[in-house]
Amino acid sequence: MSIQEQAQKIIDEFAIFEDWMDKYNYLIEMGKSLPVIDEKYKTDQYLISGCQSKVWLSAEMQDGVIVFKADSDAVITKGIVNLLIRVLSNQRPDDILNSNLNFIDQVGLKEHLSPTRSNGLVSMIKQMKLYALVFKTKMEVNG
Amino acid sequence: MAVNFDVNNIRKDFPSLHQSIYGKPLVYLDNAATSQKPKVVIGAISEYYSTINSNVHRGVHYLSQKATDAFEDARNHICQYLNARYSHEIIITKGATDAINLVANSFGKKFLKKGDEVIISALEHHANIVPWQMICIEKQAKLRIIPVNDSGELRLAELESMMNERTRIISVTHISNSLGVILPVKEIIKMAHNKGIPVMIDGAQGIVHKKVDVKDLDCDFYCFSSHKFYGPMGVGILYGKEEILNEIPPYQTGGEMIKTVTFEKTTFNDLPFKFETGTPNVADMIGFDKALHYIESIGMENIEAYEKELFNYASERLVTIPGITVYGDKCERIGVISFNLKGIHPYDAGTIIDKLGIALRTGNHCAQPVMDRFNIPGTLRASFAFYNTKGEADVLMGAIHKVQEMLG
Numbered sequence: 001m002s003i004q005e006q007a008q009k010i011i012d013e014f015a016i017f018e019d020w021m022d023k024y025n026y027l028i029e030m031g032k033s034l035p036v037i038d039e040k041y042k043t044d045q046y047l048i049s050g051c052q053s054k055v056w057l058s059a060e061m062q063d064g065v066i067v068f069k070a071d072s073d074a075v076i077t078k079g080i081v082n083l084l085i086r087v088l089s090n091q092r093p094d095d096i097l098n099s100n101l102n103f104i105d106q107v108g109l110k111e112h113l114s115p116t117r118s119n120g121l122v123s124m125i126k127q128m129k130l131y132a133l134v135f136k137t138k139m140e141v142n143g
Numbered sequence: 144m145a146v147n148f149d150v151n152n153i154r155k156d157f158p159s160l161h162q163s164i165y166g167k168p169l170v171y172l173d174n175a176a177t178s179q180k181p182k183v184v185i186g187a188i189s190e191y192y193s194t195i196n197s198n199v200h201r202g203v204h205y206l207s208q209k210a211t212d213a214f215e216d217a218r219n220h221i222c223q224y225l226n227a228r229y230s231h232e233i234i235i236t237k238g239a240t241d242a243i244n245l246v247a248n249s250f251g252k253k254f255l256k257k258g259d260e261v262i263i264s265a266l267e268h269h270a271n272i273v274p275w276q277m278i279c280i281e282k283q284a285k286l287r288i289i290p291v292n293d294s295g296e297l298r299l300a301e302l303e304s305m306m307n308e309r310t311r312i313i314s315v316t317h318i319s320n321s322l323g324v325i326l327p328v329k330e331i332i333k334m335a336h337n338k339g340i341p342v343m344i345d346g347a348q349g350i351v352h353k354k355v356d357v358k359d360l361d362c363d364f365y366c367f368s369s370h371k372f373y374g375p376m377g378v379g380i381l382y383g384k385e386e387i388l389n390e391i392p393p394y395q396t397g398g399e400m401i402k403t404v405t406f407e408k409t410t411f412n413d414l415p416f417k418f419e420t421g422t423p424n425v426a427d428m429i430g431f432d433k434a435l436h437y438i439e440s441i442g443m444e445n446i447e448a449y450e451k452e453l454f455n456y457a458s459e460r461l462v463t464i465p466g467i468t469v470y471g472d473k474c475e476r477i478g479v480i481s482f483n484l485k486g487i488h489p490y491d492a493g494t495i496i497d498k499l500g501i502a503l504r505t506g507n508h509c510a511q512p513v514m515d516r517f518n519i520p521g522t523l524r525a526s527f528a529f530y531n532t533k534g535e536a537d538v539l540m541g542a543i544h545k546v547q548e549m550l551g
Contacts, residue, residue, distance in 0.1 A: 020165070020498050025549060028491075052506045052521060053490040073520065074488035075550065112494075118506075119490055 317349025323479030
């Protein structure tokens with residue numbers, strides 16, 4: 001599934017919620033259901049520090065796509081991390097670099113990507129794109 | 144409670160309190176970050192720009208004179224309010240942070256040498272840590288910290304043994320912004336003065352909840368921001384004893400703070416202008432003057448009495464919530480209740496509470512060392528002002544139950 005298709009799927013999922021509480025309950029569920037990252041990645045090396053919540057992110061190249069794994073100490077942050085992983089993981093570096101993440105706005109969670117929240121999500125997206133750039137460069141160098 | 148204190152009437156003076164957030168009436172409990180402003184303050188700023196707006200201290204023209212008078216009236220008013228000896232002991236700054244930077248730099252430049260020591264407490268806001276840290280690095284001096292015990296209380300006995308012939312200054316907060324703990328500043332000042340050490344008090348929270356008398360405290364410096372004290376953003380006050388202000392060099396330089404300038408040499412202006420370079424924030428000082436008049440019209444003693452009652456009401460109810468930890472709860476506190484809920488990250492709790500129309504702060508409250516001391520990522524901080532009500536404390540209780548239901 002392409003990034004756009006994944007994003008649309010999430011928008012459709014959220015469309016059924018009539019009030020914020022249902023939406024957040026769903027987000028909390030997703031936060032809880034995100035596979036917990038391997039403990040070996042929960043180190044400072046993989047830490048993306050927000051001032052409010054922490055995010056750990058790892059990335060691996062497998063058969064031309066990047067597989068992201070992530071975790072957070074706050075469950076709502078983790079729910080949004082889950083959304084970002086669903087959309088951007090298992091995608092080609094070029095597609096990740098060219099992606100826009102408007103779906104977060106469309107499902108009404110834009111406030112969590114505001115820099116004043118400092119929950120680690122903005123830095124996480126930057127870091128995901130940075131990984132994509134690094135893997136893309138590596139692929140080009142190695143031909 | 145004071146008989147002449149009617150919170151419902153007071154609330155009418157604050158336009159911003161009467162709005163809905165996500166369809167719910169706003170409950171503003173982030174007063175330790177900044178307070179809301181009464182109508183008289185908002186009106187005064189608009190009035191200033193609509194009438195006497197002019198640059199101060201230079202023009203001989205009518206408007207400049209009017210603006211200068213209003214600006215200096217504000218300074219005199221603050222002088223009286225703090226019970227300072229002279230109005231030139233009142234330095235106008237951008238805020239409390241700016242005031243601490245001024246003292247750390249100017250005092251540090253004059254008095255700090257290699258091997259000297261500066262003492263702060265473990266309860267400080269970053270604004271009373273980092274400026275001292277920077278000047279200590281520059282001067283190869285040592286920054287020492289008065290520790291707190293597990294309940295958040297300062298260990299004064301340790302301060303006694305920390306002070307020595309190398310200690311140049313002690314700078315501590317009046318009331319902790321992250322926990323609401325009231326520090327025994329008068330005792331600290333007395334202990335320090337016995338050894339000839341000057342003391343600076345960061346009064347950003349203190350001025351809001353206590354009547355401050357700098358003569359009675361006998362502090363050498365006291366600073367605060369207007370915006371936490373019902374005045375506009377962008378101005379603050381540094382009080383300093385005349386003797387010490389005269390001894391330390393200017394902080395920033397430029398116009399206004401000079402007496403004579405040639406390309407070879409500059410002589411500096413007298414107090415307070417020596418520390419006030421550039422065009423000051425006249426409009427906001429006039430606004431702050433109005434805020435002070437407003438506070439005085441209600442009476443700080445009435446405000447203190449009401450805030451104490453409200454704080455006790457909220458605290459007593461919050462501690463009954465299962466799984467709550469309130470930090471500093473064994474200490475004398477005011478204004479701030481800092482807490483966590485078992486098994487729930489403060490960011491998650493804060494997100495839900497926001498959706499319920501309540502403004503409170505989550506995170507480390509610009510006091511990372513305090514969070515480290517208690518080994519927590521942050522707290523939820525509800526901070527109260529005299530326009531808050533017991534009903535609002537009840538709304539917070541309800542919100543916390545909702546958070547536990549959703550996240551517990």
